[in-house]
Amino acid sequence: MLIVSQYFWPEVGAAQTRLAAVVTELRNLGHTVDVVTSMPNYPNGVIADGYRRTLTMREEVFGASVRRVWVYAAMGTGAKRLLNYLSFTTLSVFGLLRSKKPDVLVIESPPLFVAWPALVYCRVRRVRSVLNVADLWPDAAVAVGALREGRVLRLMRRLELWAYRRADVISTVTDKVADRLVDKGVEPGRIVMLPNAVDTDLFRPGRANVDLADYGVDGRPFIVYAGTMGLVHGVEPLVEAMHAVAGRSDMPDLLMVGGGSERKKLERLADSLDLRNVHFRDPVPTETLAEILRAATAGVVTVAPIALNEAARPAKLFPLMAAGLPVLSIGPSVGSDVVDTAGAGIVAPNDRASIVAALEELMADADRRRRWGNNARSWVDPDWSWGRIVQDWAAGVMPS
Numbered sequence: 001m002l003i004v005s006q007y008f009w010p011e012v013g014a015a016q017t018r019l020a021a022v023v024t025e026l027r028n029l030g031h032t033v034d035v036v037t038s039m040p041n042y043p044n045g046v047i048a049d050g051y052r053r054t055l056t057m058r059e060e061v062f063g064a065s066v067r068r069v070w071v072y073a074a075m076g077t078g079a080k081r082l083l084n085y086l087s088f089t090t091l092s093v094f095g096l097l098r099s100k101k102p103d104v105l106v107i108e109s110p111p112l113f114v115a116w117p118a119l120v121y122c123r124v125r126r127v128r129s130v131l132n133v134a135d136l137w138p139d140a141a142v143a144v145g146a147l148r149e150g151r152v153l154r155l156m157r158r159l160e161l162w163a164y165r166r167a168d169v170i171s172t173v174t175d176k177v178a179d180r181l182v183d184k185g186v187e188p189g190r191i192v193m194l195p196n197a198v199d200t201d202l203f204r205p206g207r208a209n210v211d212l213a214d215y216g217v218d219g220r221p222f223i224v225y226a227g228t229m230g231l232v233h234g235v236e237p238l239v240e241a242m243h244a245v246a247g248r249s250d251m252p253d254l255l256m257v258g259g260g261s262e263r264k265k266l267e268r269l270a271d272s273l274d275l276r277n278v279h280f281r282d283p284v285p286t287e288t289l290a291e292i293l294r295a296a297t298a299g300v301v302t303v304a305p306i307a308l309n310e311a312a313r314p315a316k317l318f319p320l321m322a323a324g325l326p327v328l329s330i331g332p333s334v335g336s337d338v339v340d341t342a343g344a345g346i347v348a349p350n351d352r353a354s355i356v357a358a359l360e361e362l363m364a365d366a367d368r369r370r371r372w373g374n375n376a377r378s379w380v381d382p383d384w385s386w387g388r389i390v391q392d393w394a395a396g397v398m399p400s
Helices: 014-028 079-098 115-125 139-143 151-166 175-183 236-244 263-272 286-295 307-311 317-322 334-342 352-363 366-380 386-397
Strands: 002-004 034-038 056-061 064-069 104-109 128-133 169-172 191-193 222-226 253-257 278-281 298-302 327-330 345-348
Touching (some): 002 014, 034 079, 115 128, 115 151, 128 151, 139 307, 169 175, 169 386, 175 191, 222 286, 222 317, 236 253, 236 263, 236 352, 253 286, 263 278, 286 317, 317 334, 327 334, 334 366, 345 352
Parallel strands (some): 002 104, 034 064, 128 169, 222 298, 253 278, 298 327, 327 345
Antiparallel strands (some): 056 064
16 A cells, blocks of 8 residues: 555644554555655645755654655645645655555645645556545635635645546545545545544553643642644634633643644734743653653643534544543544543533633532543543554555
8 A cells, every 4th residue: 555645644633643544554454555645744844854965854653654855834724734744745646656556555634735746646547546535625724724725726626526526435534524525525335433532541541650840730730731833723712711710729731732723823822822831832742741640630622613613523632532632622623522422521612601611610520520431541541542443444545
């Protein structure tokens, strides 16, 4: 199997975590796996040390042969981010041509642009193609205001429908996204599921081995937001809610671990409000995050209140639940449905007043928090472990 994705380890994010698990579990199942990806630069928009000043390179990661190509590193929106996408799309061709012909080519989207050369490669080389749709593009970009009507959006919509027609198999993360793909003309028989899951051995309850002073929360109860802070996540009301409860001894601090296009804006907001109960830290390795979660009081997940997010099941939810944390799920999503169904925490609308009320409910009863955390762990283990998820997905995408 050959995977082409702009995002991959050692970057930190939902796609990177998912693909690392897919590669690892495919190797465990006996498959040979190659990867074509970019020089690591996400979420900070800077190519990482050890990967600069080279056009291409090859390394071995998780037992897979990984071919990397240069990319114009950028974050945010606008022309620079578009150039970021197009640079990888163009140079991915070199990686594809240098890779051994696979039985199956998996294309990770978003971004969707790389689907064009990858699907052409599949047609020419007669390779089975799998388009993994983690988010609906360009719908997500339009919903958060990153794209407006115009030539670029029209081109992207045409590329989207072309890719859906050309791919032999389309995999996606939730039933609601699958339903929307059907609405766009994808035959249900071509859809297989690759939902977000979690390493239930790494993320588990237990005694924490981490110096919390490094994260500004030593000696304080705290809740954790761990993951990307982008437009689609709608994190600003959470920071505003922390301002409303600042100075209250019965309220937790908020530790925000991650990067993304909105992080600097959120840091400026916290500074303008002189918040001492909100702490920003850069992304950390998954092993470190697992230790932080063991020390936390609860976890928090947010999504912006847009219709598209109603089909989302955020990847950042699963480590929180596997760690046995009660979850505050903010905004309408499949993830909120999970928390509600599992009895794993509190679901709240994404506005300041509702979040403040949810924080008060969360902190009011320690016994209830423990019960929610136990329910969370029971829900993910073992049904949502990567081993089972990838085995089922591979059976649906590999040639019979």
